[in-house]
Amino acid sequence: xxxxxxxxxxxxxxxxxxxxxxxxxxxxxxxxxxxxxxxxxxxxxxxxxxxxxxxxxxxxxxxxxxxxxxxxxxxxxxxxxxxxxxxxxxxxxxxxxxxxxxxxxxxxxxxxxxx
Amino acid sequence: xxxxxxxxxxxxxxxxxxxxxxxxxxxxxxxxxxxxxxxxxxxxxxxxxxxxxxxxxxxxxxxxxxxxxxxxxxxxxxxxxxxxxxxxxxxxxxxxxxxxxxxxxxxxxxxxxxx
Numbered sequence: 001x002x003x004x005x006x007x008x009x010x011x012x013x014x015x016x017x018x019x020x021x022x023x024x025x026x027x028x029x030x031x032x033x034x035x036x037x038x039x040x041x042x043x044x045x046x047x048x049x050x051x052x053x054x055x056x057x058x059x060x061x062x063x064x065x066x067x068x069x070x071x072x073x074x075x076x077x078x079x080x081x082x083x084x085x086x087x088x089x090x091x092x093x094x095x096x097x098x099x100x101x102x103x104x105x106x107x108x109x110x111x112x113x114x115x
Numbered sequence: 116x117x118x119x120x121x122x123x124x125x126x127x128x129x130x131x132x133x134x135x136x137x138x139x140x141x142x143x144x145x146x147x148x149x150x151x152x153x154x155x156x157x158x159x160x161x162x163x164x165x166x167x168x169x170x171x172x173x174x175x176x177x178x179x180x181x182x183x184x185x186x187x188x189x190x191x192x193x194x195x196x197x198x199x200x201x202x203x204x205x206x207x208x209x210x211x212x213x214x215x216x217x218x219x220x221x222x223x224x225x226x227x228x229x230x
Binding site: 036042043044045046089091102103104105106107108 | 119148150156157158160163171206208219220221222223224
């Protein structure tokens with residue numbers, strides 16, 4: 001079945017450091033890939049997405065590129081802020097079949113940014 | 116409404132009791148999903164409703180769990196004879212159409228504690 005594997009956290013960085021959170025996936029067909037973020041005390045929000053190979057999703061300074069050859073969708077940010085402290089989830093959905101529309105999530109990575 | 120609304124936000128129940136969790140999706144969204152977020156285990160798919168189609172119940176962990184969606188709008192997740200392992204945050208999400216290409220909109224969740 002489909003699966004998403006994220007780098008284990010927690011990740012602790014200083015402000016303005018470079019961030020990478022690794023995500024790899026296993027899925028048949030051509031999935032769409034997502035990063036969701038959950039800030040403390042809030043619900044999950046879509047951060048960015050990519051729907052086909054080589055697409056780059058970007059939002060709020062975060063980027064991720066859909067790499068079909070390595071089945072990866074790593075999240076990056078050049079300079080993190082304290083306000084980026086949150087839990088980050090990588091997810092995928094397949095484009096068809098009975099699982100159409102269902103998101104499969106990774107286990108989440110806790111990011112803490114210190115001033 | 117403007118977002119996905121879930122109630123109650125917190126629920127403490129005694130082991131063996133039944134509970135009902137409610138989700139009011141964004142008006143016009145045809146797809147509705149329930150997920151469970153357990154500590155340290157990421158998000159687990161439970162059930163998926165799409166329009167008038169039969170729901171995808173493949174994620175329900177046991178026959179104590181059931182869900183319905185009335186009139187294609189509000190959904191209720193029912194857990195019968197609750198157990199301590201049912202303690203988790205139950206998240207509802209909706210999307211405009213079949214497929215998560217635009218991402219879901221999540222509610223803030225119901226935190227269920229079984230004592």
